[in-house]
Each structure stands twice: as structure tokens, then as C-alpha cells.
Amino acid sequence: MMKLESTLLDTLLQKQNYRKSFSSIVNNFEDKLASFDPVNNCIEIEKYFSIGNGLASIRKKLLSDNVFKPEDIYTYQTKGGKNKTDVKGLYVFVHENEPIYVGISRGIIHRTLQHLRGKSHNTSTLAYNIGLIRHKILKGEEYTGRRKEFDFNNNVTPAKDFLFKQKIAFLPIENSEELYLFEIFCAMKLGCWLNKFETH
Template structure:
């Protein structure tokens, strides 16, 4: 039986999350699409995390949700306790966990340096990412962050999100 009571470790009831908080957060998230940053403007050559944080007028990195936008379409939504750090890994990382979107773009576009062994051409896919836009929103509640990530992925039909690694 599902009840409307607040469970341990949850700040709100299921009904509050699904009927109030997530729809409101999604509307704010959608409103940021037109104000998204060009990835290359934030993470271009010589741009480290500290300089990006300063450029954004912040004192430190922050917890939140982010999205990559390609040709006006949200293609990937993620969450992190350090959003700028996580975005840096998408752009500058090399493992499939660090640069998840780059690896998925390689599979989608058949971009490999070694097709037989499926070694992705991360240089090409990272250039693709650098030509995208990115938006992010601070969300301090871990429950809201994770729910909003999934809710947004479903809303935008993000084909590059997989949740097998979420534990």
C-alpha cells in the first residue's frame, strides 16, 4: 500500500515530488535552454575549473543537474555533487565513465580509432561536444537531483543516458 507519509531520508512525499517539485524544477530547467552556455566558451583551451567557477560568478563548485544540448535538442542529462568538475571530465576525460557522452557519441556515429576493438575516437567526439551547449542548475537535495535527472531524461527522451551505473 502506498501512503502519503514522508519516508525516512526523503524530504517530501511521493505525491509532492511527482505533482509539485519535479514539474516545477523541470520548468526552470527548460527555461535555461535558451540561456545555455557554449561548451567551447566555458571549457576551451586554458580554461580550468577554477577559472570557469570564477567566470560564472561563483565561489566554488556546486551540486546540481546539467544537460548537453545539440542543435537545440537536450541529448544528455546528468547530476553531480561537483557540476563544473563533472562537466570538465565530459570534455577532458578519457575513460568511459569520465567521458561517458563522448564514448556514446562514438558508438552512435561509428567513430573509432580501432573499429575491431571498438576504441572510440574521443578527439572527434570531444570536438562534437565542444560545439554543443550546456546548461546547469543548482539542486542541493540528493533525492531531488537524482529524481530530476531521470524525470528530465524521460521528458527529453535522452538517448545517451543509461542508469546501470547508478547504485
């Protein structure tokens, strides 16, 4: 038991070795966002993510239209042990030249599909949050019930239909620390109030 505790402590007390320092990551964020320019470098969602297009066909079309480069594509393993081929990075939903939401994922094509076609509040989180706003406008009060009891079809489905009509910009980012930090930076700089960084 003593050996177990000693090994456990040694493991817990070891220091993380990051590939990049905090300052080296964040120092170029202003230039990175200016270069990314999501408003002027976004694409029409319906053109790529319409019903009937699967992950592979969407990826192929995004590659052929130079939205992504071949080196952006990689394969990762899901928690269920399945291999998925996608792009790790950041995405921004844009409505009429106004960014409305910033998200990150290790599979941004699949994550976008979830926002648009997900069957629950856990997958279509952006549409769910827009559905909550819709509910408040219609009912004059905030929804206070349980998430899974929220009327998905009447509130979230119209929100998904709305998202299909929007544009989206993608930015591949391989470094995880940079990805997380840049999401917060972009959300704050672009004024995307739908992004919440509160703890639960």
C-alpha cells in the same frame, strides 16, 4: 558475537528519514522543468570550458556571468580526501535547440570538464558513448570488445570535439533524492535517448 549481530541487525533495520516525501518532490517537476527551460537557458560550452581554463577560473566566470549564484557554490570532500569547490546539480547538453543528454553530479563544473577533457572511458562517458555510435556508423557494426580496448583517440576524441561545440544548461539542486528523480524525469520528458537507466 551475539551483540555484534544484534547491533548489526538494529542498524540494518532502521528506517531512513528523508527530508522531503516522494510526492512533495515530484509534484512540481513539470513546473520545475518549465522554469529551468534548458533550451533557452543554455550557454556556449567553448566560451567557458575552452582549453587552458581550469576549474577555478571556469567557476569564477560562471559566477560573474550569473550562470550560478554565490549560494550555489559549496565545498565537498572527494573519496581521496581532497576538498573541491563546485555546484551540486543537474546539467543538460543541448545541440541546436535539442537536448541530447541529462546528467547529475555533486560537482557539475568538474563533471562537465571530465566529459570534455577526460582521458578514459570512465571519465568521458558521454563522449565514449557517442564514440561507440560513431564506430558503428563507420564500421557498420557495434563494437563488442572491452571498454578499455576501444580506440579512444580515433573514436572518443572526435566526440569530445563535438561536445565542445555544443551548449549546456545547469540547474543547482541540493537535495540528493530530488536530484536523482529529476534526472530521470528530465531525460524522459526531453526524450534524451543517450540516457540509459539499465542495470549492469
